[in-house]
Amino acid sequence: MKKRAYIEGVIGLAVCFFIFVLPFIFIALMAVKSKQEAALMQFSLPAKILLWDNLVQVVKTQDYMLITAYINSILITVGSVALLVLFGAMIGYVLQRRPSRVSNIIYGLALAGLMIPPAVVPTIWVLQSLGLFKTLSGMVLIQVAYGLAFSVLLYRAFIASIPRELDEAAIIDGAKPWQIFFKVVLPLLKPVTLTNIVVQSVGIFNDFTNPLYYLPGKNNVTVQLTLYNFQSQFTSQFNLLFMNILLITIPPLVVFVFFNRQIVAGMTAGGVKG
Amino acid sequence: MTNTFSRRLFIAAATTATMAIALASPSLADTTLTISSDGNAETVKALDALTKAYTAAHADVKFELENRPGGAEGDNLVKTRLATGEMTDLFQYNSGSLFQALNPTQNLADLSDIQADVTDSYKAVVTSTDGKIRGVPFGAAMGGGIYYNKKIYADLGLSVPKTWADFMANNAKIKASGKVAVAQTYKDTWSSQLFVLSDYFNVQTTNPTFAADYTANKAKYATTPAAVKGFDHLEAVFKGGYLNADFGAASFDDGVRMVANGEVAHYPMLTFALGNVKQNFPDKLNDVGFFAQPGDDAAKNGLTVWMPSGIYVAAKSTNVEAAKGFAKFVASPEGCKIMEDANGATGPYLINNCALPADVPPAVVDMLPYFKAGLTAPALEFLSPIKGPNLEQLTVEVGSGIRPAADAAALYDKDVEKQAKQLGLPNW
Amino acid sequence: MNRRSPYPYWFVLPAAVIYSVLFLVPTAASFWFSLTRWDLATTTFIGLENFRQFFSEPFLLQGLGNTLIYAFLTCILKTTIGLLLAVYLTSNVFGQGLQRNLMFFPVLVSTIGVGLTFAALMHPTRGMFNVALANIGIAGPGWLVNPHLALYSVAIIDVWKGIGLATLIYIAGLATISPDYYEAAHIDGGTRQQMFWRITVPLVRPATITVLTLSLIGGLRSFDLIWSTTRGGPGFSSDVLASVVYKQYQAGFYGLSTAGNVILFLLIALIVIPLVSYFNRREVQQ
Numbered sequence: 001m002k003k004r005a006y007i008e009g010v011i012g013l014a015v016c017f018f019i020f021v022l023p024f025i026f027i028a029l030m031a032v033k034s035k036q037e038a039a040l041m042q043f044s045l046p047a048k049i050l051l052w053d054n055l056v057q058v059v060k061t062q063d064y065m066l067i068t069a070y071i072n073s074i075l076i077t078v079g080s081v082a083l084l085v086l087f088g089a090m091i092g093y094v095l096q097r098r099p100s101r102v103s104n105i106i107y108g109l110a111l112a113g114l115m116i117p118p119a120v121v122p123t124i125w126v127l128q129s130l131g132l133f134k135t136l137s138g139m140v141l142i143q144v145a146y147g148l149a150f151s152v153l154l155y156r157a158f159i160a161s162i163p164r165e166l167d168e169a170a171i172i173d174g175a176k177p178w179q180i181f182f183k184v185v186l187p188l189l190k191p192v193t194l195t196n197i198v199v200q201s202v203g204i205f206n207d208f209t210n211p212l213y214y215l216p217g218k219n220n221v222t223v224q225l226t227l228y229n230f231q232s233q234f235t236s237q238f239n240l241l242f243m244n245i246l247l248i249t250i251p252p253l254v255v256f257v258f259f260n261r262q263i264v265a266g267m268t269a270g271g272v273k274g
Numbered sequence: 275m276t277n278t279f280s281r282r283l284f285i286a287a288a289t290t291a292t293m294a295i296a297l298a299s300p301s302l303a304d305t306t307l308t309i310s311s312d313g314n315a316e317t318v319k320a321l322d323a324l325t326k327a328y329t330a331a332h333a334d335v336k337f338e339l340e341n342r343p344g345g346a347e348g349d350n351l352v353k354t355r356l357a358t359g360e361m362t363d364l365f366q367y368n369s370g371s372l373f374q375a376l377n378p379t380q381n382l383a384d385l386s387d388i389q390a391d392v393t394d395s396y397k398a399v400v401t402s403t404d405g406k407i408r409g410v411p412f413g414a415a416m417g418g419g420i421y422y423n424k425k426i427y428a429d430l431g432l433s434v435p436k437t438w439a440d441f442m443a444n445n446a447k448i449k450a451s452g453k454v455a456v457a458q459t460y461k462d463t464w465s466s467q468l469f470v471l472s473d474y475f476n477v478q479t480t481n482p483t484f485a486a487d488y489t490a491n492k493a494k495y496a497t498t499p500a501a502v503k504g505f506d507h508l509e510a511v512f513k514g515g516y517l518n519a520d521f522g523a524a525s526f527d528d529g530v531r532m533v534a535n536g537e538v539a540h541y542p543m544l545t546f547a548l549g550n551v552k553q554n555f556p557d558k559l560n561d562v563g564f565f566a567q568p569g570d571d572a573a574k575n576g577l578t579v580w581m582p583s584g585i586y587v588a589a590k591s592t593n594v595e596a597a598k599g600f601a602k603f604v605a606s607p608e609g610c611k612i613m614e615d616a617n618g619a620t621g622p623y624l625i626n627n628c629a630l631p632a633d634v635p636p637a638v639v640d641m642l643p644y645f646k647a648g649l650t651a652p653a654l655e656f657l658s659p660i661k662g663p664n665l666e667q668l669t670v671e672v673g674s675g676i677r678p679a680a681d682a683a684a685l686y687d688k689d690v691e692k693q694a695k696q697l698g699l700p701n702w
Numbered sequence: 703m704n705r706r707s708p709y710p711y712w713f714v715l716p717a718a719v720i721y722s723v724l725f726l727v728p729t730a731a732s733f734w735f736s737l738t739r740w741d742l743a744t745t746t747f748i749g750l751e752n753f754r755q756f757f758s759e760p761f762l763l764q765g766l767g768n769t770l771i772y773a774f775l776t777c778i779l780k781t782t783i784g785l786l787l788a789v790y791l792t793s794n795v796f797g798q799g800l801q802r803n804l805m806f807f808p809v810l811v812s813t814i815g816v817g818l819t820f821a822a823l824m825h826p827t828r829g830m831f832n833v834a835l836a837n838i839g840i841a842g843p844g845w846l847v848n849p850h851l852a853l854y855s856v857a858i859i860d861v862w863k864g865i866g867l868a869t870l871i872y873i874a875g876l877a878t879i880s881p882d883y884y885e886a887a888h889i890d891g892g893t894r895q896q897m898f899w900r901i902t903v904p905l906v907r908p909a910t911i912t913v914l915t916l917s918l919i920g921g922l923r924s925f926d927l928i929w930s931t932t933r934g935g936p937g938f939s940s941d942v943l944a945s946v947v948y949k950q951y952q953a954g955f956y957g958l959s960t961a962g963n964v965i966l967f968l969l970i971a972l973i974v975i976p977l978v979s980y981f982n983r984r985e986v987q988q
Binding site for chain 1: 707708709710711713714716717718720721723724725726727728729731732735790793794795796797798800801802803804805806807808809810811812813814815818819820822823825828829830833862867870871874875877878908909911912915916919923926944947956960963966967970971974975978
Binding site: 349350353375377460461463519520522523663664667668670671674676677685688692693695696698 | 739741755759760761821825826827828844846847848849933934935936937938939948949950951952953954955958
């Protein structure tokens with residue numbers, strides 16, 4: 001490796017450490033301290049590491065609410081992201097390949113989804129009339145509706161880099177529209193799809209306000225809600241609060257680490273030819 | 275490899291949770307009542323004790339307690355859920371003007387027939403505009419005044435101030451001795467309102483009809499000298515340099531800690547804070563005293579009182595009768611006793627025939643004489659349905675020196691205008 | 703050319719149904735409600751009174767200004783720093799993979815978690831930042847409690863949290879640029895700087911547009927982070943439109959709050975739509 005790349009890399013690592021890693025070390029330290037030590041909020045090593053004690057206390061709070069929350073959050077995330085990838089790609093594909101007034105209108109409506117803040121109470125009324133209020137499937141559909149704009153935007157921008165010649169070749173071979181999409185185009189969108197999966201699943205898993213309104217109820221808790229509730233519960237117990245933060249950061253971390261390798265693999269395998 | 279491990283863990287967790295849920299399901303003949311509360315430690319403790327006692331006496335009624343987030347999110351959640359008919363069977367929430375903002379006539383069940391043991395003063399703050407009583411008291415009445423550290427007072431030879439001038443003189447002496455005079459805790463913005471709101475007794479002494487005039491748009495904070503005093507006091511304390519260094523980021527818990535440990539001499543706060551002292555600094559309970567916010571006249575010294583929160587029954591609940599049964603229990607001397615035992619006595623309860631225990635902390639002892647002598651006035655939010663939502667931000671601004679007191683009072687009047695119009699009050 | 707396009711509109715259908723029912727319909731309903739005095743039970747039509755009241759709020763103009771400052775500041779920082787970081791992280795430096803992962807961690811933590819953490823780190827007397835500064839003799843500022851600083855502190859936290867995402871999108875974009883361009887330029891004797899400005903920047907446009915649009919809209923709508931760090935305080939100094947709207951909602955002024963939402967939408971539309979059509983036109987020209 002060239003010397004320059006090496007030096008740059010080392011400096012980069014150091015900077016990275018200070019900016020991005022220190023806050024997490026802080027969270028970890030706070031999470032394993034005792035209540036009194038945590039209240040001082042110092043960046044110091046704990047006198048005694050209470051990792052297991054704190055962990056058990058947080059998980060046990062309110063009848064193991066955290067476990068229910070985990071399950072709910074994971075189900076919602078997986079369901080929503082699957083639909084978002086599918087729909088986002090399909091719509092982005094049509095919009096990019098078929099520029100027309102109709103496409104522009106659809107694009108405009110999708111962009112509106114990014115811009116307009118959702119109206120809570122009318123949405124609750126709609127959900128209620130459809131029998132979807134306070135259900136996980138209702139929540140999934142809400143996340144899809146709110147996340148569609150981002151997905152569509154992302155796919156539309158990147159499908160531009162896939163040459164039409166590939167489509168035309170497939171058409172000449174007699175492929176039907178859905179075949180062109182699923183067999184030719186979609187596989188080439190792997191990096192974008194993976195990016196979309198990572199971003200959307202992290203966003204939905206970490207979403208707080210939407211489940212707060214559309215999914216109330218003790219059995220419906222999601223992980224962000226537990227963190228927020230514990231704030232009033234643990235007003236003076238920062239150690240438990242930070243342990244909670246630590247615990248609910250693990251799934252997104254796992255998703256990222258796993259998919260990140262795939263993204264890199266996809267890109268180094270040649271990706272899309274110019 | 276990572277995949278299989280996390281999958282196994284997931285399955286294990288899912289199985290455990292499913293089993294736990296299955297084992298916890300009640301039998302069909304039982305009623306399960308859901309209760310939503312603000313999740314504060316004291317609230318949860320009291321509700322826990324009450325529900326356990328009730329189930330012991332009525333085996334077929336079980337309870338599920340839910341916490342909601344505090345502050346704005348909690349208020350929002352309550353209003354939304356009531357509006358969409360998705361509220362729990364019972365819920366704990368503030369009384370007074372906040373109660374009025376819930377549209378009680380529409381959303382809350384009529385509880386007029388279970389008020390046998392409730393004091394009249396409380397009934398007034400949970401009555402909807404159609405005259406029906408729709409709540410029962412939960413917890414003790416609270417006084418708004420100033421906590422003081424007895425040790426510091428003893429060390430410096432200070433006596434409890436009877437006028438505001440005396441209070442400021444004490445502050446000067448405390449500052450001169452090197453200690454911090456007054457704690458302010460603006461991380462919890464609601465705590466910044468105390469100097470303004472606790473002054474109401476003094477406002478009422480000079481302007482007895484202020485509440486009525488204020489509601490009828492005839493009196494304003496900015497143009498009523500007695501009312502502006504609250505804002506002026508807040509400004510004066512900041513200008514005198516009497517505040518703790520971290521006033522902008524200190525929390526309510528910090529404030530309690532500081533006055534209990536003697537890091538600070540004064541902390542303006544509501545008396546429910548004693549519960550916090552008892553829980554976190556039980557050995558310092560005797561070091562904390564309390565006095566009402568003094569006005570200008572030493573002879574007319576009285577306490578501004580906050581009514582406790584209430585327990586309400588959602589009108590659209592499917593278990594209204596069963597819920598009312600529990601509400602009645604809460605509003606009985608027996609229920610009162612249970613709450614007392616759970617959190618200790620932090621003030622008088624609003625239930626007749628519910629006496630306070632003999633051993634109460636000094637701060638409570640300091641508070642009771644005001645009640646006994648009738649030297650109390652309800653806080654403005656219990657006499658008038660209008661309370662501007664931005665008061666706590668304005669008081670933070672005044673207390674941090676960002677905005678002058680007179681400006682803040684004028685802005686608050688404008689803020690209140692919105693609330694009045696929303697409630698459709700006449701004359702606005 | 704086939705009569706039936708190989709890009710059929712029915713691809714859009716299932717998503718369109720979900721989107722219309724769960725988003726467009728309630729939003730249209732809310733436009734109506736913004737013209738009323740609404741307490742969730744009764745509705746009284748009052749025309750543009752809500753809007754008039756909204757604009758006469760003294761705190762409001764400050765919130766509007768703050769929204770614009772916050773949005774443009776975070777947008778500019780994310781687009782520039784994001785691209786530079788992406789270029790750096792695709793140039794085969796030592797420890798590249800690790801740095802990429804580390805940089806994305808902030809995106810993974812929930813906003814509430816970030817808010818809590820930074821409130822603790824930025825505490826004026828006990829927080830790590832000021833303690834560290836005190837150790838080298840500098841009196842640290844009141845990051846989140848100084849009314850002149852609060853908004854900018856939150857903006858920095860926002861960039862800290864979001865830079866990983868911007869960089870990720872840029873990296874995906876950089877991956878679509880064929881290495882042939884760089885090789886050709888290298889053969890022609892181009893410097894790193896020239897290659898950056900003449901090859902990278904133009905060809906990474908889709909990513910730039912995406913990051914720009916998303917961070918601008920996100921910045922204009924930003925609420926969660928501001929709320930969890932300062933709640934719009936101290937006083938009103940870090941209030942933005944979204945938090946003002948929320949406070950109106952919390953106070954029970956539903957019609958007024960919905961009107962605020964409409965204003966927020968109009969503001970975003972006025973800024974973003976011209977921007978997006980400008981980029982679209984240039985893309986077609988290419």
